[in-house]
Amino acid sequence: MATDLRISNISKIYPGCIANDNVSLQFKSGKIYALLGENGAGKSTLVKILSGVVSPDNGEVFLNEKNLKLSSPLDAKKNKIGMVFQHFNLFETLSVFENLSIDATENNKSLRVRINEILKKYNFSIDLDVPVLNLSAGQKQKVEIIRCLLRSPKVLIMDEPTSVLTEQETEELFISLKKFCDEGILIIYITHKLKEVLSLCDEVAVMRKGKVVSVSQTQNERVETLANKMVGQKLAKIKKKINISKNKDEIFKVKHLNFYSDDPFETNLVNLNFSVKKGECLGIAGISGNGQNELFQILSGEIITPDTSIIFRNKEIAKLNPKQRREYFMAFSPEDRISQAAVPELKIYENVALNNFKSSNFFEKGLVNEKKIKEHSKKILSDFSVNTDNVELKSQFLSGGNLQKLILGRELITAPELLICYNPTWGLDVGAINYIHETLIKINDQEKSTILISTDTEELLKLSDRIAVIYKGKLSKIMPSEEVTPEKLGVLMGGGSID
């Protein structure tokens, strides 16, 4: 029987952001559908609504013209909607069979027979009696897929399924997905990888800022056209004047940056080499999860990698921790404001003391110099127009924008030679974003350098002098930003290549 899934006028509003804005889409079995978009485009929210994890504020979902009530993941299962998340929900120490039997309704014997049938039919080779922790990421994903198949689903939703897979495993996955599709399962494939869309899917819906901006047949699309739709054209033209000049000194130079991790959810970095000139802003673009986190931590000194060379102002600093790097006038603004850059439970002045550099005298002979820290904090609050002058206030009472101003203020008031920031305007309102952009431009005007790691292409094109793209832990060549178009960026961010 053919399946017909219809989403009608779905809206979901979170405080401060519209995740889904009146989204309507229609899917029919026999085809593989792609849902494409940047981070924060609203893909995940839509999928969470379909799988019952989140309830929409407005709108309805119809399966074969039946209005579905999806108020819990169980409702989605009952209605034959299967979902494979990017992060697996498996018990590592239990065997494959035990994992599959947890939510099964039949006895173990008949369950085993059915699992073996599925294994045979789709040519999966998995030993049912080994613990899940012995499996590769691809095999774990197969276990999740089998879990869905056991319930004979009508709809199968895959959320960024290839982010943890090898090339080989990706190919195998595609073959299986095509098979499922031929058997009449409706497949919705969520991704930001353009090539995968073209090689696997029949139809593609592109989302941007909560809205569906286009629905088209993939045969009519190319990597470039999709990239354009994904990133969008409406870019702010208030660009700063380009600072780059050939004869400026290189202030920061990274050579042979390699990082290898056993954790499948961390990204390995492969031989990154780049340098930053005095007064320059180097932008690093990319969809999140392509190694930005790891790169930031290595640049800040939270992770020390062997054999990497980082030269800053003619000194080798690759072995120094963040505190020592600060002594050489580096400053860092991490992506995670609430649990890394600042501690919400601490008072404002205590958060200021986290950037403790030698000349600060915050701590003299091991004792806290509260007076000094408070004076310094007051200066930050007024210089960076944070909307309070009470340094005793707990930071949790600051809005995101004000907290970010405080963090940037804390990092910048020491007049560092290099600021490394990662998604500095993530989740902020327009006013705060503008303020922070102006601040970052001002730093470059004062002949100080910045490295801006960001997933926001608009921001990168506005602020950077040169831009590189990070994809799967590899850095593209570094391009002067006047040669960069949103289209080019989109292609590189989706794993394509240009020229």
Place this chain on the structure above:
Amino acid sequence: MIKIEKRNDVPMALYFFTPFIAIVLTILGGGIIFYILGFNPIEALKFYFITPISNLYGFSELLLKATPLCLIAIGLSFCFKSNNWNIGAEGQLTFGAIVGGGVALLFYNQEGFYILPLVIIAGAIGGMFFAIIPAILKTYFNTNEILVSLMLVYVSKLLLDYLVVGPWSNPEGFNFPETRQFSDSSRMPLLFEGLRIHAGIFLALGAVMLSWFILYKTYLGFQIKVSGLSLKTAKYAGFKGKTMILVVFMISGACAGLAGVGEITGPIGQLHRMISPDYGFTAIIVAFLGRLNPFGIIFASLVVALTYLGAETAQIFLQIPKYTGQVFQGMILFFLLASDYLLFFKVKILNLKKNELRH
């Protein structure tokens, strides 16, 4: 349907007030238990909580029992505040007592003002050494400090057992499992004639002052605070995480070692098998009841010490086992955790019908 939600804004005043609620609930719970056992609950509770401290001797006993609890809990607060779960204070106490007791036994037939300070320092070093084992294993070999510190408790208890029946047993002791009596020079001076309360209480009070100073006025205290709230932030700020783990364990072990030495040079006066009625474990409750705050811990140690005394009087007057003390200690912890949970989370009962209507 029931939904649990985190509260955004918890008033500090209420945070320090909940321990009192927990104590009141414990007393009520105790009354109910006594009633079920067939006692008059009011009378039983009076035996438990009032009789023991109704005279000067009883009050001195209260301070005597609160001293080691307070000392250990102060040390533990350094560990717990920085997210290090040292569960083995009982072992550190025992090992401190072994090392301190060893020094005291060396001087068993000598007198001198210098002996007691030597014994005390040896006890602190012993406790410190025993605490640094789980710390080193944690920092360099990634072991779990809860398991290691807990298992080491039994190592030190068995070592003490071996020493008092074997090499250190009293040659004139008719094979009782105990050592010689320490000389008077290794004993804590008594504060009042006829009462057992001794100078060890000043060690506890000193530790309270010093810990307040370290926790709130020094860079080390600041690092401990930040690490306890967010390890990610501590790493970002560039704190030396490994050194800090070693330091807090050493402080904690030294405090437990001092408590052990206080017991053997105070009321006991020799080494034998039963030098501590699980002070090291009970101090964990004290630390949390006192909100890991040095002055809160003074108060908490007095309350918990009272459960020890009450259990003894209840045994004498009501003929119920003294293990009821542990029941009370357990209830305090239970009610404290429960009221904390309700303090930080709110329980919402959702009206299902209304929910259905919306669809």
